[in-house]
Amino acid sequence: MIKNSSKGYGWLTILIHWIFALAVFGLFGLGVYMVELSYYDPWYHDAPEIHKSIGMILIFLIAFRLIWRWFNPRPEALSSLSSMEKHASEWAHRGLYLIIVVTLLVGYVIPTAEGRAVSVFGWFEVPALFPTIDGMADIAGEIHEWMAWTLVILAVVHGLAALKHHFIDKDKTLVRMLRPEK
Numbered sequence: 520m521i522k523n524s525s526k527g528y529g530w531l532t533i534l535i536h537w538i539f540a541l542a543v544f545g546l547f548g549l550g551v552y553m554v555e556l557s558y559y560d561p562w563y564h565d566a567p568e569i570h571k572s573i574g575m576i577l578i579f580l581i582a583f584r585l586i587w588r589w590f591n592p593r594p595e596a597l598s599s600l601s602s603m604e605k606h607a608s609e610w611a612h613r614g615l616y617l618i619i620v621v622t623l624l625v626g627y628v629i630p631t632a633e634g635r636a637v638s639v640f641g642w643f644e645v646p647a648l649f650p651t652i653d654g655m656a657d658i659a660g661e662i663h664e665w666m667a668w669t670l671v672i673l674a675v676v677h678g679l680a681a682l683k684h685h686f687i688d689k690d691k692t693l694v695r696m697l698r699p700e701k
């Protein structure tokens with residue numbers, strides 16, 4: 520089933536969820552690696568190009584994800600969850616979405632701060648939309664790094680919570696994010 524039902528997630532939500540999980544951890548690792556590269560390293564040019572290109576694609580994907588979520592609400596919380604757990608997971612998910620959006624948009628500001636467009640794997644360009652302000656790239660760089668750390672820490676806690684549901688509580692929380700309800 521492509522759409523979510525009241526019982527479980529549809530395959531499109533599941534697919535996008537795992538694309539983001541992979542992309543967030545992958546881009547974080549690449550980001551930490553690339554800022555340490557010296558000018559003579561063979562990845563000095565390509566690593567940031569890949570990081571920026573994937574980041575730009577994720578901006579479009581998160582916009583689609585949020586529209587999809589708006590028209591296709593999440594399934595009902597499992598009845599085994601306490602009301603505190605239901606609220607905590609709802610707010611953790613909202614927090615994840617918010618931090619993803621801010622991290623991606625601030626990331627976009629870094630290469631476009633001087634008015635240059637960003638190329639996405641040479642396929643197409645995303646123009647610079649914000650006005651140029653002195654020192655903006657540096658400030659955006661700092662914020663991007665802090666937000667990325669916050670996102671990864673929150674995602675790890677979120678992943679651990681999912682594993683706790685699966686292995687300790689033995690409920691269907693993780694299973695329903697792995698395959699659609701039949």
Ligand code: HEM
Pocket residue numbers: 536539540541543544588593608612613615616619674677678679681682692693694696
């Ligand atoms: C960077 C990594 C990740 C991000 C950004 C992320 C983000 C999210 C978001 C935003 C939701 C809410 C979906 C919705 O209802 O719209 C969600 C749900 C979920 N995620 Fe993740 N996630 C990540 C990694 C993981 C990992 C590693 C696991 C498992 C080990 C996991 C397991 C789950 C499960 C089971 C749900 C469904 C929870 C429920 O139905 O209440 N996630 N995730």
